[in-house]
Ligand code: NA
């Protein structure tokens with residue numbers, strides 16, 4: 055059981071990181087496509103059919119695929135001016151409610167965005183453009199990102215009870231565990 | 243539930259979730275969904291949001307944002323900050339106020355490569371604060387300077403806030419970006435004057451350095467000219483209308499990579515690093531945008547947006563009077579919530595009636611973005627102060643906000659100047675886009 | 678008791694919802710206050726391309742969309758956006774109204790859980806340019822921004838089409854990144870300042886931009902019969918109304934655009950070549966639908982026949 059759990063946690067972490075790499079790859083692709091479009095126009099007075107559509111659609115990955123990883127790292131922008139002054143026991147209760155609601159909410163959205171992506175795949179939705187570009191592959195990124203996001207809330211909820219760790223404390227530990235990488239990061 | 247009671251309750255829910263440390267984007271998303279469900283039912287709400295996540299998340303103009311973020315990340319990795327800093331110190335170190343003035347000028351140069359206020363602040367915090375402290379600059383002045391000059395990146399193009407404003411208000415993004423040039427430079431100039439006066443009165447606040455030799459100065463330029471050229475090409479390309487802002491972002495990012503490559507500052511880990519950072523930052527910024535859009539969907543369906551807009555038009559006040567009201571509202575919201583969500587919540591309500599009343603669209607955009615930049619440095623939540631605290635933990639928040647106070651006064655003066663002299667904002671775009 | 682229907686416009690109050698506002702006023706009047714529309718303008722619930730799905734799930738009850746923006750969801754309804762179909766916009770809008778109620782095309786609406794109501798804005802799309810365009814070679818020399826039927830025929834002529842988004846078009850046109858553009862004219866072209874940017878105008882309708890209005894099917898089915906009857910009555914009247922209201926709104930724009938630009942046209946020989954290319958475009962459009970297993974040729978022929986009938990009616 056313990057092995058199974060640690061494997062599942064390892065897998066979840068890996069999947070979150072892979073999702074981030076996919077979205078990083080999307081940035082690189084957007085940059086390259088747009089650059090080629092500019093070059094084609096400047097050098098040959100040609101337009102690359104579809105460049106604009108692919109760049110627009112790829113943006114979806116950037117928003118949704120990085121959510122879970124950012125949540126794990128507690129990188130989302132928070133205010134918390136009341137929370138910070140509350141006793142720990144109240145913080146724990148608040149966070150338990152928030153994490154449960156967020157898990158259920160994003161699990162439901164995983165389902166509905168998945169249904170939406172699938173029905174647009176079946177119906178063959180395309181965007182207006184010079185060539186017909188299908189939208190389902192971009193839409194499919196949304197349920198994937200949201201599923202990881204929902205799972206991360208669930209994991210944080212479990213940690214809150216089993217390890218008595220608030221999510222911001224878990225994030226500090228998580229980042230500390232990867233300290234060598236982080237040192238390099240702090241140069242920027 | 244009585245509809246008139248429902249709206250304040252849902253708005254109250256957002257506020258409550260936020261002060262309880264629920265991330266801003268998620269607080270807006272959940273509250274918006276709750277409100278929408280009260281009107282249209284749970285199933286329709288979840289189906290609607292499930293579909294709209296795509297609608298919101300795909301767009302060409304939005305794509306400029308990650309590309310400009312990438313350009314800034316690469317520039318920082320390639321050592322641009324240190325180089326600009328070294329050069330401005332060599333050229334300006336002997337002036338009264340020396341390193342503080344040099345830091346401000348360096349921030350202007352970096353602002354032309356970076357679209358994000360917060361990342362600019364983080365970068366300068368790491369480089370400039372240790373430098374200034376080792377030179378015995380007054381701690382408050384150093385902290386206030388770095389926390390504030392970061393906001394220049396949000397006004398001098400490329401600016402993410404101006405791009406987002408253009409998308410919400412359906413204004414021409416290139417025009418807005420060009421419009422940011424003069425207000426950004428004016429703000430920087432006002433900082434310089436304030437620093438000069440303050441240090442003249444009390445020279446101990448920022449000791450001057452010995453004058454650098456001509457060789458040192460020439461040497462220092464080697465590191466910066468390439469990036470300044472790149473920033474110039476990007477802004478010039480948009481100004482001349484040869485390229486769209488998204489294309490400018492791609493050119494800027496590719497150019498930054500090439501410069502980093504030539505300088506042998508590019509390795510595979512660095513490459514991975516900058517792309518991952520960009521992806522991360524984009525998702526953190528844009529989940530707020532998603533939440534704010536869902537929340538404003540609720541406000542629209544509930545009829546609250548329409549009622550508010552009508553109320554504003556019916557106020558029987560002059561355009562300038564309403565702008566002043568709007569600015570005060572932005573200042574209040576801006577010192578608690580981040581600029582992107584404040585824009586999403588208020589621009590659709592205030593901007594159309596104001597334009598109907600004769601406000602110049604470009605001028606209004608600059609006033610809004612400038613006001614929100616001020617919000618980034620005002621307590622209690624002044625995001626920039628916290629970012630600085632994050633990268634330089636030895637500074638106390640009291641020191642940071644204490645130093646910010648001097649700059650805040652300058653900010654308010656420049657805001658008033660922009661409000662009453664619209665040409666500051668409109669002159670350049672009108673010149674660039676006249677037939 | 679009062680029935681509340683939520684209407685969402687993807688833009689502010691403007692030409693694109695002129696007809697729909699007339700329709701809503703009439704329905705409210707004729708049902709004597711039994712039906713009340715909540716009118717949401719400015720697109721807070723989504724973009725034009727998001728309208729069909731929003732109506733499908735019931736985010737709001739009614740709204741306009743364009744098959745041109747969702748060609749995958751409305752492949753057959755898009756026959757209405759093919760190039761150079763007629764010079765008679767009234768005949769074209771009436772033919773569109775009839776076509777959208779034929780079983781084959783209506784099925785596309787039903788599949789999206791909606792009932793087609795009436796044509797909203799059905800604007801003319803025309804060509805504006807920096808240099809006069811009188812021949813196909815002139816077209817080839819220009820850098821053209823286009824969509825819909827215009828993009829189809831330009832592709833047929835092997836001419837590069839620039840996919841510049843609407844929001845960036847004014848800046849791109851001013852700086853001659855594109856030297857010609859297919860735009861809604863005269864209304865949009867004038868309203869967005871293209872008359873000042875471009876010097877020449879080919880005021881021939883390249884195609885009509887179809888923008889049907891539909892209602893969520895569940896919302897429709899839940900309406901009582903007397904309300905349905907009123908809506909059925911008003912929707913048919915809206916067809917003619919829509920065109921009249923738009924033309925009234927366009928009088929000023931038309932005069933102003935004539936003032937600002939010089940009208941140029943293809944000469945007869947070049948025009949014949951365009952018509953030849955147009956026929957090839959129709960064929961390749963229908964073939965592409967057939968390749969997807971859809972009755973492209975049948976729908977094309979049906980529509981051309983309906984159109985001919987309405988042209989004859991208009992003429993008489
Ligand atoms: Na900037």
Ligand code: NA
Pocket residue numbers: 576577578579580617618619620623624625
């Ligand atoms: Na703030």
